Amino acid sequence: MRRDEARRVRLWDPALRLFHWLLAVLVVTNWLLGKFGPSIMTVHFWIGYAILGLLAFRLVWGIVGPEHARFVNFLRGPRAVMAYLRHLPDRNPSNWPGHNPMGALSVVAMLGVLIWQAGSGLVIDPEDFVNIGPLADAAGPEISRAAVGWHSLGADLVLILVVLHVAVILFYRVWKNEDLVRPMVTGWKWVRRTDK
Numbered sequence: 001m002r003r004d005e006a007r008r009v010r011l012w013d014p015a016l017r018l019f020h021w022l023l024a025v026l027v028v029t030n031w032l033l034g035k036f037g038p039s040i041m042t043v044h045f046w047i048g049y050a051i052l053g054l055l056a057f058r059l060v061w062g063i064v065g066p067e068h069a070r071f072v073n074f075l076r077g078p079r080a081v082m083a084y085l086r087h088l089p090d091r092n093p094s095n096w097p098g099h100n101p102m103g104a105l106s107v108v109a110m111l112g113v114l115i116w117q118a119g120s121g122l123v124i125d126p127e128d129f130v131n132i133g134p135l136a137d138a139a140g141p142e143i144s145r146a147a148v149g150w151h152s153l154g155a156d157l158v159l160i161l162v163v164l165h166v167a168v169i170l171f172y173r174v175w176k177n178e179d180l181v182r183p184m185v186t187g188w189k190w191v192r193r194t195d196k
């Protein structure tokens, strides 16, 4: 689609943008701390709680937030996803007014895996007598020990999804000549004239 067939609108609200960039920085930091940080994981725990706070905010914002932040406005069925995918190889910008139907799936996957990751952290007990999740006692020994495996699996899934996320955004920039990053910074995005 050509630029003159699109118009520039204020798409992403400031709270959503702040949420996104805070989430990105904190998730990368906490992932690295989990793998390579000190063996007493106090900072990892606190950053984990901050991430939980961000995720809670996003779930509420997805219901009561502005138009483009709301889940009902971007979650689509398989038919819409397939229709979108058919045009994905086209070498022009999608100028999609919001998260596209495929991107919506990755939003859900990322939020879901991060909830899983932070949630398993809350109940984790790696039996090192130091780094015990605050809800490990309440969850009981079976769950808190299994959570070590869940947290480790979650760490791999987070890595895969984040690498995929950045790769797809790079694909849009290079192949489709569409910069998705600037709108996530400024809020302003070129969108198709036909929509809304």
Ligand code: HEM
Pocket (backbone or CB within 6 Å): 016, 020, 023, 024, 025, 027, 028, 058, 069, 098, 099, 100, 103, 107, 110, 111, 162, 165, 166, 169, 180, 181, 182, 184
């Ligand atoms: C750990 C790192 C990251 C995580 C967990 C993450 C997570 C997310 C999530 C959850 C969304 C959906 C936003 C919403 O809530 O509606 C999103 C969108 C987006 N992210 Fe990230 N992100 C990460 C890193 C990055 C990086 C490094 C970039 C830039 C290269 C980036 C660029 C974007 C863009 C452009 C969108 C909007 C896509 C669209 O137009 O639909 N993200 N990200």
Ligand code: HEM
Pocket (backbone or CB within 6 Å): 027, 030, 031, 032, 033, 034, 035, 041, 044, 045, 047, 048, 049, 051, 114, 117, 118, 119, 120, 121, 122, 123, 124, 126, 131, 132, 133, 134, 148, 151, 152, 155, 158
């Ligand atoms: C989304 C947020 C989080 C991310 C990305 C994350 C990431 C990681 C990673 C990558 C590891 C290393 C796992 C391995 O190498 O197998 C780890 C370990 C650990 N994390 Fe997290 N974590 C998060 C939240 C939390 C929270 C909220 C807690 C506790 C309240 C927590 C407690 C722990 C503990 C105790 C370990 C050590 C597990 C062991 O010794 O086997 N994490 N985390």
